[in-house]
Amino acid sequence: MARVYNFSAGPAVLPEEVLREAAEEMLDYKGCGMSVMEMSHRSKMFETIIQEAEADLRELMNIPDNYKVLFLQGGASQQFAMIPMNLMKHGVADYIITGQWAKKAYQEACLFGNAKAVASSADKTFSYIPDCSDLPIDEDADYVYICENNTIYGTKYKTLPNTKGKILVSDVSSCFLSEPVDVTKYGVIYGGVQKNIGPAGVVIVIIREDLITEDVLPGTPTMLRYKTHADADSLYNTPPAYGIYICGKVFKWLKKRGGLAAMKEYNEKKAKILYDFLDESRLFKGTVRKEDRSLMNVPFVTGDVELDAKFVKEAKAAGFENLKGHRTVGGMRASIYNAMPIEGVEALVAFMRKFEAENL
């Protein structure tokens, strides 16, 4: 069996240890004679799985008691609608547009009320994070919305925006659990787990309790109300049970590795290897303003479309998968999430050096 180095932006690499454990438990989970896929979500066995997952996540992120943790479905994209439907009580919300995902969230919110784009980095192909220290925040804004790590463009907020007292809502899909966070600074933190945590099909929403109310936009379906899921501890209907089980295993893996502070240190070390090479290379260069660089998604180009394609092809043949950049930006992108070992980044850089020597 040969595992490749998978640089996919999502669904993405998972810890090998977790996959092996899941494989061992596939046919008979802890002596119950069935797979987690086959068990009732109302069983004692599954109750323990979801409760432990939540407890471990709370410990990892230091989530205060006045925040609820919800395991939902519909992907991050469904949150683009759930957020305004549940939170746009005055019909106004401010959005900071730092890429496609923020833009999609903004466009969805426009369906429900007066969503305003208060800042954008579209002028330079989203290659930087705009200055958010003094934005024209609307007095009636129900919340300020950001996409904290921009998966496609490879930028990340290093300081959170000054929301002037308004609730901050953040999409952390591609930086979830990559470093410590201060949950108290947010009203809502959410993300699809298929980037940095688990298999596609689960979205985790961490939401301050006072924001979960019955006062939602008229016509909001039962399934799209946070209150429905909060009241039922994420078991209103059948949850994505197997996905939650794998997420739980990843939480335990993260705890074993020293938690989020240790993860941050490791991620910084990994990203530095690649960024340092991009800064010195005569062939490859990074596309993002240095101070805004993501630790998770690293886009780069040669400046020549044909050479980019040649690189992606030869890299694939050498066991480096999914390095092609997003279809809207071209070039290359290496996603180096928590589960990407440092050896993978070292090997990639060695391969890039060789390619550079052969193609300059």
Ligand SMILES: *Cc1c(COP(=O)(O)O)cnc(C)c1O
């Ligand atoms: C991938 C991604 C999304 C979309 O996620 P889905 O689960 O496919 O809806 C949204 N936001 C960010 C930051 C992403 O990386």
